[in-house]
Amino acid sequence: MAILDNDGNRILAKYYDKNVFPTSKEQKTFEKNLFSKTHRANAEIIMLDGLTCVYRSSVDLFFYVMGSSHENELILMSVLNCLYDSVTSILRRNVEKRTVLDSLDIVMLAMDEICDGGIILDADATSVVQRVALRTDDIPLGEQTVAQVLQSAKEQLKWSLLK
Amino acid sequence: MITFKRDKKEEEDGGGNPFQNLEKTTVLQEARTFNNTPVNPRKCAHILTKILYLLNQGEQLGTTEATEAFFAMTKLFQSRDVILRRLVYLGIKELSSLAEDVIIVTSSLTKDMTGKEDLYRAAAIRALCTITDSSMLAAIERYMKQAIIDRSPAVSSAALVSSLHLTSVSSDVARRWANEAQEALNCDNVMVQYHALGVLYQARKADKHAVIKLVAKLMRTSPKSPYAACMLIRMAYKLLDEVDEGEELIGFIESCLRHKSEMVVYEAAHALVNLGRSGAREIGPAISVLQLFCGSPKPALRFAAVRTLNKVAMSHPAAVTACNLDLENLITDSNRSIATLAITTLLKTGAESSVDR
Numbered sequence: 349m350a351i352l353d354n355d356g357n358r359i360l361a362k363y364y365d366k367n368v369f370p371t372s373k374e375q376k377t378f379e380k381n382l383f384s385k386t387h388r389a390n391a392e393i394i395m396l397d398g399l400t401c402v403y404r405s406s407v408d409l410f411f412y413v414m415g416s417s418h419e420n421e422l423i424l425m426s427v428l429n430c431l432y433d434s435v436t437s438i439l440r441r442n443v444e445k446r447t448v449l450d451s452l453d454i455v456m457l458a459m460d461e462i463c464d465g466g467i468i469l470d471a472d473a474t475s476v477v478q479r480v481a482l483r484t485d486d487i488p489l490g491e492q493t494v495a496q497v498l499q500s501a502k503e504q505l506k507w508s509l510l511k
Numbered sequence: 512m513i514t515f516k517r518d519k520k521e522e523e524d525g526g527g528n529p530f531q532n533l534e535k536t537t538v539l540q541e542a543r544t545f546n547n548t549p550v551n552p553r554k555c556a557h558i559l560t561k562i563l564y565l566l567n568q569g570e571q572l573g574t575t576e577a578t579e580a581f582f583a584m585t586k587l588f589q590s591r592d593v594i595l596r597r598l599v600y601l602g603i604k605e606l607s608s609l610a611e612d613v614i615i616v617t618s619s620l621t622k623d624m625t626g627k628e629d630l631y632r633a634a635a636i637r638a639l640c641t642i643t644d645s646s647m648l649a650a651i652e653r654y655m656k657q658a659i660i661d662r663s664p665a666v667s668s669a670a671l672v673s674s675l676h677l678t679s680v681s682s683d684v685a686r687r688w689a690n691e692a693q694e695a696l697n698c699d700n701v702m703v704q705y706h707a708l709g710v711l712y713q714a715r716k717a718d719k720h721a722v723i724k725l726v727a728k729l730m731r732t733s734p735k736s737p738y739a740a741c742m743l744i745r746m747a748y749k750l751l752d753e754v755d756e757g758e759e760l761i762g763f764i765e766s767c768l769r770h771k772s773e774m775v776v777y778e779a780a781h782a783l784v785n786l787g788r789s790g791a792r793e794i795g796p797a798i799s800v801l802q803l804f805c806g807s808p809k810p811a812l813r814f815a816a817v818r819t820l821n822k823v824a825m826s827h828p829a830a831v832t833a834c835n836l837d838l839e840n841l842i843t844d845s846n847r848s849i850a851t852l853a854i855t856t857l858l859k860t861g862a863e864s865s866v867d868r
Contacts, residue, residue, distance in 0.1 A: 421818075
């Protein structure tokens, strides 16, 4: 599972099989290769190095889910959709590099909730988000700084206007 | 508004990617803040995020560095901040293979996994199982069994998946917890059902008759979870290679062609056409399904279908001929992989007329 930016650099990536690309160098080579094959063609699915890779992009981000070539493509697709939808919902629809980096902690937690050591843990974006996106609601007001309170108030206002 | 936000951010971060120029040594130095009391959750969460980011980028930590960071991190258990706690779990998992004496957090994690907060419990179970070795297994066994049958799907799934991972620590874990897994199999949650089936299969896979019994029982009820159904199809497919009597199994897989989830339908079709023994009659319905998928608006589905047809064309070229027209449409597909597969499949089915075109 990987999220790359529009230069093919890694934002987050997780490899679950120690036998496939064991070193970080091999992983990055693979990512570069994958990116060069996919960043122009909006084709959703590709075979590369004996792996089935499904992908989709948003603004300046690319989301990938890789699996063995024996794996059911639609299962991989369901994981990809879950990843994408969870991130979308965590970032309140502004899915781009900057917002991902701003909420990197939550996105990391979400990836952790989707897949555990190569086994799909949850493929339902709503429940993934429920399990990780606990930010504003759970922190007592006293612990937030004035700026954060203003920020969250602004966010809420913005979304209530946009609805 | 957006520009205002940007400006503010850039002031804070000095512009660009806030994580771009992180130095391993600086970040590890910052991790010493974790020792301060009281814990500042926001600040510590940010530093921990940086550590996790570095690890994710492939930065190597030495044993001493990792151990130091790990021990500093354990101090964060004092804070009750939800996000920080969850990041600590993540940190434990990431560092567990690098640092020494990681079992020091066992009691903190056991406390969290038996606590009230479901969000903690599921994540704590998963973290705990990454630091568990064979000597500790007995100590957590009771809690794990309880967690497997917990009413919260998150907790139950976490425990089931963790027990699958623990198989590498002790091979009979799955067998010892099979009763609980059996109970979890009746759960309504699609993921719990899938994970429970995984554990049960793990427990019985050495014993062919036990697998046959398991499959036979589930075939009658047919699992609601599409993931579990896919797995059951795979189990049935594997059994067909081993047993002589397979009518029922084939019947079950065929019935899955009418499942409401495309995922399961494809899995079933894929299994049917790959059966070594099946003749044209058996694969007929599966081919029709794949033919239908060739016209799907979803590239992944078209890809899956044409890739499978490509393989069948080797053994049963005549059966695939029926799809020639659909395959011809795919030659101009915008996805080049699909187009290539379609062309090679057509070459195998060998209809001269289509080669000319």
